[in-house]
Amino acid sequence: MARTQILEASWYDYPRYYDIVFQGYTRQEADFIEAACRKYCPFSVRRFLEPACGSGRLLTTLARRGYQVTGFDLSQPALRYLQRRLARSGLNAETFEAEMSNFRLRRRVDAAYCTISTFRYLLTEQAARDHLRCIAGSLRQGGIYVLGLHLLPLAVDKEDVECWTERRCETIVTVTLRVLRIDRRRRIANVRVCLLVRRGLKELRLRHEFQLRTYTARQFRRLLDSVPSLELCDVYDFRYNIEQPFALNDEMPYRVFVLRRRLPS
Ligand SMILES: C[S@@+](CC[C@H](N)C(=O)[O-])C[C@H]1O[C@@H](n2cnc3c(N)ncnc32)[C@H](O)[C@@H]1O
Structure with a gap:
């Protein structure tokens, strides 16, 4: 019996199980993040940031591919799991505990990413806007933010x-x-x-x-417009096909936005 x-x-207190649940998405997401960097960054990307990195499935994958990676989360069990995992694989990453809407990096990164609707954990417009401002402040000019979320x-x-x-x-x-x-x-x-x-x-x-x-396409667009330091480059869907950007509308629920910190005009 x-x-x-x-x-x-909280399922985030059980990071191994959480990690197993999403393992099937990791490779495709990491491939897309790299492809987006090649397409939209005017320089070669070496350093990544993942806000709310959780168990670190993407951070570990990108560290294994040779990138310098930084991640933070509010969950102590998730951060401990990630540290053990990095140590076991002989990989390095900077990790720390922080809140998505209020963080600061010691050194700017080339690109950042946040997928599977994690951004939607920010429950108010102010917190969402603060997060985008913190991201813009963490990116070097021309650096991108790959942001995936379900629209309503x-x-x-x-x-x-x-x-x-x-x-x-x-x-x-x-x-x-x-x-x-x-x-x-x-x-x-x-x-x-x-x-x-x-x-x-x-x-x-x-x-x-x-x-x-929740966000409709229009609500998300309005939020983006309130953070002028980030420009919208393109929008993709769950297929993560870098050759196929879409118009922003409410038809496909999962959208992947590629935002870029504006270059000085
Ligand atoms: C859906 S998981 C995503 C984890 C990881 N980014 C991934 O793709 O596997 C959401 C994560 O967001 C974290 N989180 C939720 N709200 C947060 C906040 N306000 N600041 C920082 N982390 C937060 C949770 O602890 C959890 O690890």
Whole structure:
């Protein structure tokens, strides 16, 4: 009989399971970030920043590809997991605890990135704008910010659920992400994540509820316009095809924005 443990906890306190859930996206995202740097940066990129880096799946991948990487997060367990992982692989990264809407780097980076809607954890317009300003202040001129987030579709399905399973060695993790409610006036989505982790006869069930800010294409565009130090270069979708930018509209929910710190005119 399986031994089951049930927890109400933040899934970021279990970075290994979180990391397994998103491992399938990592290579394609890292390839796209590199391709965007080649296409939009007027110099060769050596240094990256990842705000809210979590378990560091992207940071570690880019460090392994020879880049200098810096990442920060609010979660201590995630940062400890990342440090152990870097040490095990003989890699280096600068990591620290900080808040996405209020941080400062000692040295500017060439490029930064933040995907899978992490930006939406900033729940107010002010926090989102402060974040973009901090990013602009952390980039050298001409440096880019690759920012991926789900926009709010004009019509929301009654049942907005995603479920998938990933495996690493003996550990099998099934994740179910459910949008419970969307308050369009306050621009807040309530989301529930359920993890089912199986390892041999042991089973862990974890439930975590959190909020994300919502954006329509127009709301996001307005936010960008309020940070003139960043210009919008192009917009992509979940296929991460650098040859195929799209117009910004509400049709495709997941969008990847390539922003650039303006060069002096
Ligand atoms: C969806 S995970 C993304 C992790 C990583 N960027 C990735 O792509 O795998 C969101 C991360 O954001 C962090 N986070 C949430 N709000 C934050 C904030 N205001 N400042 C810094 N980190 C934050 C969480 O601790 C978590 O590690």
